[in-house]
Amino acid sequence: MAPSRTHTVILAHDGRDAGAAARRQAVRAQHIARVGPMAESGLLAIGGAILDAGGAMIGSVAVTAHDTDAAARAWMAEDPYVTGGVWQETVLHGTRFAPLPWQALPGGV
DSSP states (O other): OOSSOOEEEEEEEEOOSTTHHHHHHHHHHHHHHHHHHHHHHTSEEEEEEEEOTTSOEEEEEEEEOOSSHHHHHHHHHTSHHHHTTOEEEEEEEEEOOOOBTTBOOTTTO
């Protein structure tokens, strides 16, 4: 196991106003295009939408191979969900993930 922080867990909640869903939809294709290569490189270990009880997307969760909040926030700052005003509340948690016995975690751990 790595001796220090290896990843950042990001919880990002969309705005709760009437235009929130439209803002998300307007930049979703750009967001997906941006994170695809990052997932392939291992920088984005896992990510997906947070859903409400009805299945509507109301936020995002991501695990990134950033070892500081500053690095994770700099990465987030360029995302279309940030520049497009989709994510309104974000919480970051530093983590230290251990690889599973049968495979290494994405991000080079």
